[in-house]
Amino acid sequence: MKVGDVFSYAFGAIRLRKLRAGLTTLGIVIGIAAIVALLAISQGLQVTITDQLQSGFATDTLVVSPGRGGEFSGLGGGFGGGGSDFSLLVTDTSIINQIDDVVTSTPILQKLCIIQSGDQAVTTYVVGVDFEVYSEMYSSTFVAGSGEISFSPDAGAVFGQRVSDPYQNGTIVATVGDAVEIVWTNTTVRPPENVTYSVAVDAVLEEIGGLSIVSPSDSVVYIPISQAQTFFGTDECDRIIVQLSSEDAETIDAVTQAIEEAFGDQVSVSSSTAILNIISSVFSTIELFLAGIAAISLLVAGIGIMNIMIVSLMERTREIGILKALGMKSRSVLAIFISEAIIVGLLGAVLGVGLGWLLANVAATVFTGGGIAAATGQAAASSGFAITPVLTPTVLLGALGFGVVVSVIFAIYPAWRASKLKPVEALRYE
Numbered sequence: 001m002k003v004g005d006v007f008s009y010a011f012g013a014i015r016l017r018k019l020r021a022g023l024t025t026l027g028i029v030i031g032i033a034a035i036v037a038l039l040a041i042s043q044g045l046q047v048t049i050t051d052q053l054q055s056g057f058a059t060d061t062l063v064v065s066p067g068r069g070g071e072f073s074g075l076g077g078g079f080g081g082g083g084s085d086f087s088l089l090v091t092d093t094s095i096i097n098q099i100d101d102v103v104t105s106t107p108i109l110q111k112l113c114i115i116q117s118g119d120q121a122v123t124t125y126v127v128g129v130d131f132e133v134y135s136e137m138y139s140s141t142f143v144a145g146s147g148e149i150s151f152s153p154d155a156g157a158v159f160g161q162r163v164s165d166p167y168q169n170g171t172i173v174a175t176v177g178d179a180v181e182i183v184w185t186n187t188t189v190r191p192p193e194n195v196t197y198s199v200a201v202d203a204v205l206e207e208i209g210g211l212s213i214v215s216p217s218d219s220v221v222y223i224p225i226s227q228a229q230t231f232f233g234t235d236e237c238d239r240i241i242v243q244l245s246s247e248d249a250e251t252i253d254a255v256t257q258a259i260e261e262a263f264g265d266q267v268s269v270s271s272s273t274a275i276l277n278i279i280s281s282v283f284s285t286i287e288l289f290l291a292g293i294a295a296i297s298l299l300v301a302g303i304g305i306m307n308i309m310i311v312s313l314m315e316r317t318r319e320i321g322i323l324k325a326l327g328m329k330s331r332s333v334l335a336i337f338i339s340e341a342i343i344v345g346l347l348g349a350v351l352g353v354g355l356g357w358l359l360a361n362v363a364a365t366v367f368t369g370g371g372i373a374a375a376t377g378q379a380a381a382s383s384g385f386a387i388t389p390v391l392t393p394t395v396l397l398g399a400l401g402f403g404v405v406v407s408v409i410f411a412i413y414p415a416w417r418a419s420k421l422k423p424v425e426a427l428r429y430e
Helices: 004-016 018-054 090-096 131-137 224-233 250-262 272-315 315-326 331-367 371-375 393-419 423-428
Strands: 060-067 102-117 120-129 144-147 157-159 179-186 193-205 222-226 239-244 267-271
Touching: 004 331, 018 272, 018 331, 018 393, 060 250, 090 102, 090 239, 090 250, 102 131, 102 222, 102 224, 120 131, 120 193, 120 224, 144 224, 157 371, 179 224, 193 224, 222 224, 239 250, 250 267, 250 272, 267 272, 272 393, 315 331, 315 423, 331 393
Parallel strands: 120 222, 157 193
Antiparallel strands: 060 239, 060 267, 102 120, 102 179, 102 239, 144 193, 157 222, 179 193
């Protein structure tokens, strides 16, 4: 038989058994939909987080933190320096600035404080930086949306957008020209005491968005580093951000080694590029894991295909006997059954891709635009964090191919049995 005749016959057999074919197809649809939905969401999440991290990183910078704590040491949020007693000083920037390929550097001194303005109060980090150097490093994000950032050592505070308007509903805690009090609890003395620093708001940053680790953030208050030293009563800094003359790997490696040697291997030097690469690697592992879980449902569907095709073989035994008695060859019978599996697999895969894409978008909307996010008062629109599912050509073609391959693999045995039936025995079958 010609290929066209084989597929025509197979398609006709499927139409005659719509319910059975529909149930068989449903198994493939569910498996493919699960794979597409999980991968589309995970890839969309990876793109979103990577984009937001890139907006929060300058790829030509390094982060120097005390201790040998690894790649993420000293990047805030509980990443420590490996228990080292070594401390970085604000004046250590002079050592770093002498290293080749270093353009400039600035210390970062931060503490968790309470910002009081009138009868309102918010808790956030107050960060001391060199405004002039910091604005050069992050010229696209450390930008005043209102007011003006002063480079004077006696400058006022610079508020992030989410500190000025923490609920994103027009409830302003403080804006340009307001006088605020910053309260810090000094726990190094007994009993602990609250230290108050009065300052005027010089500027409010433009909304930055993104996930900030060392770069300008919407949820931080900035004050000049000299004032931070006096207010917090220390010359020790949490980390030093270093700007390089180039972002190529050779420059990063050379400067990293030079900084470590300059401080006797008592510091950790983190590259923004390396951190992004690690995050990408983690997401690749997660995607593989999710795909593996979703593939299990396809294997279950494949077993269902085998069972249904074996039942179909039993019901069509006399039909196969007649076809072979009329001269149909065994390979033609085999081709018919395999063709049915291909049609079912392809149809299930196409429907599964469509359903998976729909489920991915619904899930993304529920988790970031409404549902869970809205229930906590942190909707994606206000947090700047929204997941857009991504369906890459690789996932699309892979899902289609996987659906067909699974169908064919599990149809091989029933098809082989059908092709080996002897005409006389098949015609006698009741």
